[in-house]
Amino acid sequence: MTETQARAAAGTGPTSSEPAGRIDDGRAYGRPAGQWNPNLVETAAGTPAGELLRRYWHPVALSAEATSLPRNVRILGEDLVLFRDGRGRPGLVEPRCCHRGTTLYFGRVEDDGIRCPYHGWLFAVDGTCLDQPCEPDRGRNRASYRQPWYPVREYNGLIFAYMGPADRQPTFPRYDIFEGLRDDEEIVIIDHFAFGGPAEAPCNWFQTHENAMDPYHVFILHNAISGHQFDPKLEIWPRVDWQRHGWGVTASQDRDLPDGTVLHRVTEIRVPTIRAIPTPTLTVLGKTNNMSWAVPIDDTRTKVLAMVRKPKDRIAQGLPVYADGKNWFELDEEGHQRYPGDYETQVGQGPITLHSTEQLASSDRGVSMVRRQFLEQVQVVADGGDPVGVSFDPDEAPVSLRAGNYVVAPGAQTLATEYTFVDQ
Ligand code: FES
Numbered sequence: 240m241t242e243t244q245a246r247a248a249a250g251t252g253p254t255s256s257e258p259a260g261r262i263d264d265g266r267a268y269g270r271p272a273g274q275w276n277p278n279l280v281e282t283a284a285g286t287p288a289g290e291l292l293r294r295y296w297h298p299v300a301l302s303a304e305a306t307s308l309p310r311n312v313r314i315l316g317e318d319l320v321l322f323r324d325g326r327g328r329p330g331l332v333e334p335r336c337c338h339r340g341t342t343l344y345f346g347r348v349e350d351d352g353i354r355c356p357y358h359g360w361l362f363a364v365d366g367t368c369l370d371q372p373c374e375p376d377r378g379r380n381r382a383s384y385r386q387p388w389y390p391v392r393e394y395n396g397l398i399f400a401y402m403g404p405a406d407r408q409p410t411f412p413r414y415d416i417f418e419g420l421r422d423d424e425e426i427v428i429i430d431h432f433a434f435g436g437p438a439e440a441p442c443n444w445f446q447t448h449e450n451a452m453d454p455y456h457v458f459i460l461h462n463a464i465s466g467h468q469f470d471p472k473l474e475i476w477p478r479v480d481w482q483r484h485g486w487g488v489t490a491s492q493d494r495d496l497p498d499g500t501v502l503h504r505v506t507e508i509r510v511p512t513i514r515a516i517p518t519p520t521l522t523v524l525g526k527t528n529n530m531s532w533a534v535p536i537d538d539t540r541t542k543v544l545a546m547v548r549k550p551k552d553r554i555a556q557g558l559p560v561y562a563d564g565k566n567w568f569e570l571d572e573e574g575h576q577r578y579p580g581d582y583e584t585q586v587g588q589g590p591i592t593l594h595s596t597e598q599l600a601s602s603d604r605g606v607s608m609v610r611r612q613f614l615e616q617v618q619v620v621a622d623g624g625d626p627v628g629v630s631f632d633p634d635e636a637p638v639s640l641r642a643g644n645y646v647v648a649p650g651a652q653t654l655a656t657e658y659t660f661v662d663q
């Protein structure tokens with residue numbers, strides 16, 4: 240039964256009352272309206288996907304963005320105010336003051352917290368009300384007031400927040416690739432959306448995230464269409480496979496190099512928003528030196544934050560140059576059309592991609608695996624469980640990443656455990 244026949248049989252959709260004998264030659268007229276799967280894309284509290292997201296720590300800002308000047312931050316569809324009190328503690332609170340509702344964006348940051356500009360109530364980073372200057376005894380009942388707040392942690396230049404239920408707050412995770420930093424190394428944050436584009440993209444986070452399990456687009460988009468956007472070795476057609484793990488999905492791509500070795504490139508996705516994509520310029524071999532988060536600002540805006548470990552005397556990665564010698568910001572409209580990259584194609588899927596109109600093929604198996612695992616975890620949380628990848632053990636060992644550009648002998652099993660910067 241064709242889709243048109245099925246829809247007609249079900250009595251639904253714009254084609255159900257079409258005259259008999261209409262020619263179905265694929266033209267756009269009468270096509271079904273597309274829909275997205277809400278359990279992949281919704282970010283708001285109370286939605287099934289939003290509740291899964293709220294079981295994890297998320298990077299919400301750069302450490303440098305938490306200052307004595309309050310800053311508006313939007314994350315998972317919630318508007319919040321970020322600040323750093325005079326003792327250096329970052330705070331993340333609801334903007335709307337719990338007294339009479341003006342915004343703390345105009346508040347004054349003091350040693351112990353943020354003071355509302357309207358009637359002067361002072362709130363600590365955990366929302367505790369410390370002062371009510373217009374009330375008797377400066378607020379003899381102030382202990383019964385609390386500004387809505389979220390716990391935050393600083394880690395290697397990013398501020399993370401946990402925005403879920405208090406009794407399910409997991410241990411803050413660390414990652415092995417950032418442990419044991421040597422004196423000549425440092426960790427930096429890069430906030431390009433992807434491949435040198437702007438920090439924020441006007442599209443849902445999931446279509447950005449799942450791209451990490453789509454290795455085939457590397458040869459097409461980043462080579463055949465737009466020229467060598469990465470190391471030319473990535474143009475060699477690889478053997479691709481995907482592996483499902485308890486915590487996420489990996490893609491492995493084996494390329495036979497001219498010298499007889501094999502480039503075993505592994506990319507990695509961890510539930511819910513983590514991607515480890517070893518540098519595609521191949522300036523780093525061995526285990527990856529970076530990982531990133533596809534941060535849902537809300538349902539239709541995404542920010543990508545990457546954490547990179549590197550020698551102090553090397554640049555992390557400059558702005559990539561497209562085929563006409565310009566970086567992303569220097570391309571004009573025609574340049575973006577002639578040399579599209581990740582930003583153009585992912586934003587080009589629309590504010591929220593329409594899953595119902597997609598036609599997934601064999602090369603999309605990794606994307607399917609990521610979606611299936613995410614949907615399973617949405618259900619786990621909906622059923623009252625704890626999702627994968629969270630730990631409540633305060634002594635939990637750092638998470639060990641798998642991703643890397645491993646150059647190995649054919650059939651070799653041993654993979655380098657440390658990254659190596661190489662000259663190019
Ligand atoms: S509205 Fe904030 S103190 Fe009154």
Ligand SMILES: [Fe+2]
Binds near residue numbers: 456457461580581
């Ligand atoms: Fe890409």
